[in-house]
Amino acid sequence: MAEIIYLNGQLVPRSKAKLSPFDHGFLYGYGLFETMRAYNGYIFRLDSHLTRLHCSAESIGLTHSLLTTDEGKQSLKAACVATMEANELRNARIRLTVSAGEGDMTPDPGTCSSPTILITAQNLAPLTPEKYETGFKAAVSFLRRNSQSPLSRLKSTCYMENILARTAARAAGCDEAIFLNEQGYLAEGSSTNIFLMSNGELITPCFESGVLPGITRDAVLKIARTSNIKATERWVQLNELIEAQEAFVTNSILELMPLVSVEGRPIGTGKPGKLTGDLLFSYRKLVDETLR
Numbered sequence: 545m546a547e548i549i550y551l552n553g554q555l556v557p558r559s560k561a562k563l564s565p566f567d568h569g570f571l572y573g574y575g576l577f578e579t580m581r582a583y584n585g586y587i588f589r590l591d592s593h594l595t596r597l598h599c600s601a602e603s604i605g606l607t608h609s610l611l612t613t614d615e616g617k618q619s620l621k622a623a624c625v626a627t628m629e630a631n632e633l634r635n636a637r638i639r640l641t642v643s644a645g646e647g648d649m650t651p652d653p654g655t656c657s658s659p660t661i662l663i664t665a666q667n668l669a670p671l672t673p674e675k676y677e678t679g680f681k682a683a684v685s686f687l688r689r690n691s692q693s694p695l696s697r698l699k700s701t702c703y704m705e706n707i708l709a710r711t712a713a714r715a716a717g718c719d720e721a722i723f724l725n726e727q728g729y730l731a732e733g734s735s736t737n738i739f740l741m742s743n744g745e746l747i748t749p750c751f752e753s754g755v756l757p758g759i760t761r762d763a764v765l766k767i768a769r770t771s772n773i774k775a776t777e778r779w780v781q782l783n784e785l786i787e788a789q790e791a792f793v794t795n796s797i798l799e800l801m802p803l804v805s806v807e808g809r810p811i812g813t814g815k816p817g818k819l820t821g822d823l824l825f826s827y828r829k830l831v832d833e834t835l836r
């Protein structure tokens with residue numbers, strides 16, 4: 545459990561970390577977050593997470609020197625590390641949340657004086673190697689991503705749809721929910737980006753399909769391209785996933801998790817694919833090299 549919390553510039557014990565009942569993050573879901581993974585005391589791709597947060601904050605009008613300037617970015621970096629260290633963690637899940645902050649009872653962000661900035665960290669016990677050997681089963685959600693909505697590109701604290709989709713998938717005995725967009729194309733998982741492998745080509749839905757620009761997605765595309773694997777971002781049909789030779793989902797905590805079935809239909813052999821294993825190996829190698 546996270547015992548020391550960073551809240552608005554200070555590290556405080558959990559019991560002292562208080563948020564306003566008029567915080568617009570709480571009242572209206574007007575906020576953003578980043579989930580990061582620390583390996584052996586090092587937060588992987590911390591810069592990329594902060595860059596995404598800064599761009600997203602700017603796009604929804606959250607302004608605070610910590611969110612708008614390079615010095616602010618450096619301070620936030622230091623705050624993430626300090627929160628991890630204050631909790632004596634080495635392998636951790638770090639969450640950085642920003643919201644519009646305290647304002648009026650009405651949904652007018654103009655009344656918010658200053659964003660709330662919160663960092664929490666807790667020990668991370670990764671999923672077991674057996675789970676990576678079994679892979680994830682996915683169910684297609686009845687909810688659709690709206691590719692036209694700015695929310696589909698933001699890691700926003702409006703996470704209700706993601707949670708409802710995942711809860712329904714779990715109730716159906718699956719591990720992850722898959723969102724199609726309003727046009728019926730493949731978008732992303734409830735907390736993951738999706739990749740499939742077809743005829744030697746790695747394919748992932750393009751941003752325009754309504755997907756979060758995942759930090760892990762980006763790393764995987766770079767690994768594939770430097771390994772001379774053709775990697776394409778484009779509109780993808782659900783059938784292409786079902787008929788793919790292999791598939792996997794990505795996020796900062798899971799890294800790459802094989803996807804072995806959709807709606808009870810096996811993908812490829814119904815077992816984790818070789819390319820997925822190779823890419824996971826390369827991703828972990830990249831993490832190791834970054835730690836050195």
Ligand SMILES: Cc1ncc(COP(=O)(O)O)c(C=O)c1O
Binds near residue numbers: 735756757758761
């Ligand atoms: C909806 C959604 N898509 C994709 C991702 C993967 O993003 P990242 O690789 O930056 O962790 C996440 C992360 O939690 C997510 O919530």
